Amino acid sequence: MRTLYNNKREGMALALAMFAIVVIGALIAGAFFASNQDFKIGRNSLVAQRAFSAAEFGLNKTMAGWDQAMNLAVKVGKDTNFKYATGDSGSAAVKITRLNDYTYWVVSEGSAGVGTSVETRRRTSQVLRMAYPAVRVGGAVTLYGGGDVKGSTQILGTNVNPAGWACADFPGKDTTAIAYNPNSVLTIQKPSNAIGFPQSYKDPAAGDSGSYVHYGDESWQTLVKNADITISADPGNVSPIGTATSCNQAVTTNWGEPHRDLTAVVGCENYFPIIYSTTDLHLNNGRGQGILLVEGDLQINGSFEWNGLIIVRDDFNKGNGSATVNGAVMARNANFTDGGSLFQGNSTFQYSKCALESALRGSARLLPAKKRAWAEMW
16 A cells, blocks of 8 residues: 655745745835935935025125125124015025225125924125226316316315214325326416415326226226216205114215214214216206216305215316315216316315225125135035
């Protein structure tokens, strides 16, 4: 009788099934882990990018919204801090350090996901320079086409600081009263009309037409382009409009506040606008400060007061009155057929390094430095 053996392997299917379940479970767990890691990496990268965008926003916001009053208010080596909110609940903390008279270092730290487990910060920096118009004035008055000085007009090259102004950072020295083109004719009626060191000077720079339109990195065109106020008709009476803490710069007859006494509109003391007149300009009463650019002739009557720089494309024709100008005046005499400039009446033109520098710096805008202007710090 032949014995039959049972070759069945009992339990093998169950073992294989359990093994398959374990393998599939491991694959699912691995896939889940990998996808979760990808999700976290993507989420963190997105938050990091939002933080970086916030940091860049801080830089751009600072440059675009620069308050030109800071050109004079912030001292070298001092810091100024700002904080801006972004539209995606992020923020940018900006620190501005003034490196020298014309350069600032701006560091912006952007934050995103604040208060969550994925909070991220990124920091960028940028070097900004002041677009400072390096105007070459020869004296209290600089003339391309010569002119006449008569009546009771006084043109003084003696350097003075405007009453009440903070001028410690702008030391100056006395200069000539009138610098003029060596190829032009200047007539001074009497010695008291022009007092300077010397009284007048045949200045080659005054005879260079480029002195009246090119100012270092800036020019007539760039100043016109960035003018705060553009007018095409006589403005009438101009005067500062504001309070002790604010200045209404939207009003085109607000040309800043040159006074530093009890009559001053304090909020406008650091407002040095660039004013551009597209045609001949006649000024009567009022006061202002900054840079005044006139496309044609300029005539001043009445008791107008001005601290800063005046550049006239054609001639300066002084009318009647007792105007006072502290700073410097330049006249290009673009139209040779109408003669040169005329100074008469009872006005005073006084050279002031402080008024001139305050106007040039107080109206300057900021630009990225040409080299190594931007860097991501982390």
